[in-house]
Amino acid sequence: MEFRALCLLTLLGLLLVEPGFGQDGDMYIPNWLKDKVDLITNVGEKLKDVEALEARLNATVDELARQKTEVDRLSKENEGLQARLNATEKEIDALKQNGTKGGPQIAFSASLANSGEIYKGPCVDKTLVFKRVFSNIGNGYDPNTGVFTASVNGLYYFTFSTYGYNTHVMGAILMKEGVRQISTYDNLSDDGSDSSSNSVVLQLATGDKVYMELWDNGRVFDNHNGHTTFSGFLVFPA
Template sequence: MNFRGLVLLTLVVSLFLGSGLGQRGDNDWMKAQEKLMVRLQNEQKDAEQQQQSDLDALEVRLNATVDDLRRQKVEVETLKKENQDLLIRLISSEQEIQKLKQFVEKVGPRVAFSASLAPSGEIYKGPCTDKTLIFRRIFSNVGNAYDHNTGVFTAPTNGLYYFTFSTYGYSTHAAGAVLVKNAVRQISTYDSPSTDGSDSGSNAAVLQLSTGDKVHVELWDNGQVFDNLNGHTTFSGFLLFSL
């Protein structure tokens, strides 16, 4: 039963009792009933004010909750937008990385070397049975395809390679050498014995190699070359592009 119903019931009971007692002219009782009515009315007013106050406080809390939810919604939408931008950048970065990988695979490994015959002092090579020239003074050897212990270059991948070599010798012997691919002569330098004191020569070629093909430089029969730290007799090569 709500507060209004309680007040109404109290009034009915009061009137019923008042009608019976009023016949005896009980004025004190009527005054008491009036005080009771006033008190009940005041209590009802206080209750209604408290109820309204509670409703107002609840409305304030609800409005604050709604504002928080709106702010959270805005923050969620902002995070979604930022995540979407990050995803787009991530996809773009992955695509660039894939392109770089494809480019590297297409271009192939980095291969280049350059060396001279004498690592120190002076050296005369030839005439000799083992005619392979071993260039031990390494200027560069990117990819480690050239073996300074054997003088042999081994192709690490299929491709076109550029090779060049130079020779220097004195007139007492034939001065020159031959570029050899898989035991097959390709190009050469050559100067026969003469009275001009010394001779030098150089040559170059672009060779198509398969993985594992071997290239080296060797002396002519009865030939001789000379080198010192001035680097007169050299061997160099590099990968132009993979095939």
């Protein structure tokens, strides 16, 4: 608007100092006035263009300011994410080091049948001996007795599955030092066979023994497909 006012004042000055104004011999006044009106009109149009450009410039400046604010926000957010990522990587490295530097590694997994087919039970010695050993890290599981012995104090995870037919009670009991912990169970039924599983986390002291037992008058079945299994591992020392 200041530029427009300046242009108008300049034009007014030209009108006032125009030579020969009012002298018919030197200038034809109507033509002179028309020229000035055309000039003013042209200047007005140019001023409109200038105002439009000024508005667009202001809008561009506002958009750039908004984008800068957004970039600053994203930059700060990225710094926070990078800090969290660095902290997570440090925690992972620490866990890896703890897991590889002398930490106890204990895990086992086995199924009942080492070969052929096995029907176990009913029997007086109800302890299930899982002969087919898939893994036995730390040698905590004894495939000759079916007993797992804790080598360190800690929390241990155990899981097992049982399979059997409807001629007998099907299922087994997870025992810790001769005390029942959890079990699977299925009574005589009309269906041909049954399977089930269970799992638990137990606090064990060094030397504690964990094993599987049949129910009284119970029976389970297994073959090379590994229907009846027993597995466990150390979650962490405690």
